[in-house]
Amino acid sequence: MLQRDFTKRPRAKKTLKETQQYLDLALHAGNIGLWHWNIKTNTLYFSPEWKRQLGYQDHELESRFEEWEERLHPEDRDSTLAALKAYLEGRRRGYEVEFRLRHKDGSYRWMLARGLLQAGPDGKPYRISGCHLDITERKRAEEEHARLLIREQTARAEANAARQQLGNILERISDAFVALDRDWRYTYVNQQAATLFGRRPEDLIGRHIWTEFPEGAGQPFHMAYEKAMAEQVFIQMENYYEPWDRWFENRIYPSPDGLSIFFHEITERKRAEQAARESAELLRCQNQVLELIAEGAPLRETLDFLLRVTEAQCPGMLCSILLLDPDGVRVRHGAAPSLPESFTRAIDGESIGPQAGSCGTAAFRREPVIVEDIATDSLWDDYRDFALKHDLRACWSVPIFDEQRRVLGTFALYFHNPGRPTGRHWQLIEMATHTAAIAIVKNRETEALRASEERLRLAVIGGRVGIWEWDVSTNRVVCNGQLKAMFGWPEAEDLTSKKVMGAIPSEDRLRIDAAIQRSPSHPDYDVEHRILWPDGSLHWIATKGRVEYDAAGNRVRIRGVSVDITDRKRAEEETRRREALFAEAERIAHLGSYEWDLRDSKVYRSEELCRIFGLLPDQFEPTFEGYLERVHPEDRSTTKQIIEQAFRELEPFEFEERIVRPDGAVRLLHSQGKWMFDESHHPLKLVGICQDITERKQAEDQLRRSEERLGSGKRCPVAEPGYHHLVQLRRRGSRHR
16 A cells, blocks of 8 residues: 555656646746735745746746835836735725836836735635736737727828818818819819809709709810810819800819819909900000101191091991180081091081080080980980981090190090990090190190291391300300390301300309209209400390200200390399488488288388388288287277278378387387279289387477476477377378379
8 A cells, every 4th residue: 555655656746747847838838927925924936937027037036025016117006006905905806907017128017917815714814826917018009009099080080170171271262162073063062162153052062063054064164174084184274154254264173083173253354454455455556646746747647547546446436536726616627537528527617515516515514425326315406417317326525635624625436326435435535535635735836836936036036136056076156146246246257165255254154164064964054144345345145055965974065045134134233223222211211111012912021111120021920910019009909990991991091109129119100101003993002111200209309398497488399298199090182092
């Protein structure tokens, strides 16, 4: 029996060893580490596989609780220890926890720990055994899955947001937008497109484009859609949609799923482009007419060409220009290349007036006159039969004005059918009237210049106007006989610039040189100077000249005219002499004068009058109230009454008044005034004097007081004592005097 037992024991050990090997192999293959913790003895066992999971050999890691605890991830430590404690205290039914442990290489590995508590005979826990399962790869897979899931959800959200954003963008853009599938059905219609279509977007989704808009089939954009879809090419085009009478720009983007089409209305732009082309054509025509004007073509030829190019812009239109006589009463034929000659002859010389057809009425009213139907408009009562005889049914006429708004004539458009002008017609009217005004004014200026030149020629011959030209390069002076006479030279005298300038006093010559030396931007000069005749007498002439320059800015020629002003200068000198004598006389007599011109309200005051009032000329108030402010307060009311009475009755006046100077000094004045009248006895101006009689009054008072002291009893025949007035209005003859 014992021998049998001894025989069985080696086999049992062998079996146990094999079983342990199988277990170790299984644990290693399953990456499972075992652990045992004897709670009573606080001894712990970590299996070699448990240690290998953390990168350690069996001998490198002690089986202690602290070895496990200190390797817990900081974020997992509290929750893991709390779970273990709860399990040991019976507050947790099982022990299964996931946490991270620090590997030997410093990284952290995810572990799934499971444990089972064993109780002793007393029912108290004394040991807990469990295993560690390395779930790092599973965790990584879960995290990757979570990331992929989040990425997918994010992508879906972004796609939805992109679709929403695209929808928002398509609704916000100014362009209309539609999307079509390959079956030509609408898949998207923004609000701009729906508004253009006059439909709601939801009413078009899923509908066939050519069923909804059959009138579009065969249009240029239809063929462009077909081409873009078939060839998968982008197409941008502009097209006129005749059913709506509107222009659109299309941008067609193909894709395998259909078409995306952006389009917007460009009708206004197209009309502007057409207007620009028409304006350019009008400008070209106008320039042709202006070239004729610049070349000096006859007025009739210029106006005829203007009307022909205007008629070419609008077939069926017949143009006419009538010219207003200088008396402003009748109109004359100017040009009408396409109207019947018999019609133009019939209206030539007709008077303007309130019922004078379109043209005569337009000139009379000074405004456009639009007759839509000659057959029914009362303005044509006197001319209707003749107009209808020539198949003229409408006539629109516009006055032609110069820059001063004077009527020069009329421009008219005739038609064989009744109607009103369009915007295009008004463009033609504006161009034609403006250009015709230039031609007419230029013609009148040319005629006036010719007449002026003729008058000048006669004036030069009959008057004392000297005409001359100085060639700077040769210093030769060419002039007429009148200029030589002004210098006191015989007509046969040959002149040079040196001889001419030698006859001018040096101080005057300096002024002439300064005027001539100015830059080419100021070529004209105007100067008055003296000349010394051969007999030694001094004379005055006024000269207007123009300096001509070459391309390099050098003076090449000076032309001008001169007029003898000797008599005027002598008269001015005499006037200055008399004025000086008069001013000196005023100063000696303390008498100032003034003159008030009622026509322009200008007031002249002599220097002595300013001195009497103690004021500078610019300190005088230009009003009656300002003058009264200078009068002594005690005399102001009486002075005001006297002057107002004189204004009412237009009679001469004379009185005494006191004034107060700015320095406070009081002066006594003797004032007189008289009205000047025209032939119809309308007042033209008021002239008067103010004499300072302060010293005279003081002398009279002193003499009177001396006589009283002497007791002579004799009184001098002077004014009453004090400064109160004569203050009376003396009527010096009638106002018709």
